[in-house]
Amino acid sequence: MGTGSIVLVLGGARSGKSELAEARAEELAAGGGVTYLATGWVPDGSDPQWAARVAAHRLRRPTGWSTVEVGDDLPGALRAAQGVVLVDSLGTWVSGASRFSVHTGSLLDALRGRDAASVLVSDEVGLGVHPETALGVAFRDALGDLNRAVATAADEVLLVVAGRTVKLA
Numbered sequence: 001m002g003t004g005s006i007v008l009v010l011g012g013a014r015s016g017k018s019e020l021a022e023a024r025a026e027e028l029a030a031g032g033g034v035t036y037l038a039t040g041w042v043p044d045g046s047d048p049q050w051a052a053r054v055a056a057h058r059l060r061r062p063t064g065w066s067t068v069e070v071g072d073d074l075p076g077a078l079r080a081a082q083g084v085v086l087v088d089s090l091g092t093w094v095s096g097a098s099r100f101s102v103h104t105g106s107l108l109d110a111l112r113g114r115d116a117a118s119v120l121v122s123d124e125v126g127l128g129v130h131p132e133t134a135l136g137v138a139f140r141d142a143l144g145d146l147n148r149a150v151a152t153a154a155d156e157v158l159l160v161v162a163g164r165t166v167k168l169a
Contacts, residue, residue: 004114008150010124011160018088020160021121025086028117035081036067039074039093072097078110090122091143100142104149111153122147
């Protein structure tokens, strides 16, 4: 069992959750470096808006941080990372998985085994409208279940709404 704390930052789109998570990771690193585990990727240029969002995230990161682009093996990336880690985001990790099926147990084991803090960003999908498609429902349910599991393991859970933060646990 590791000694690192687990912080989960939840929020809707454009809520400010990533900025809060970045500040929290910087605080926990106390001047040391942070490893940014990026679960989102830029497709082959077919989505310029997404590419612009990823670029904005990159520009916001302090120069002393290292970035690792993570595929489907987020648990493995967490085990390999040293020091404070920021995962942004669980939603893009789930969306990239076949049938939105991720290894929650492996993720929780990796988080609990770390000796340094882990800050995770995720979309709060339970406050939105009911998705119109079966695929949308499947994603919402998969991410909602993952958020609940990570929140149960977390030492601190923060909800960001309109740039304001509410501490949940």
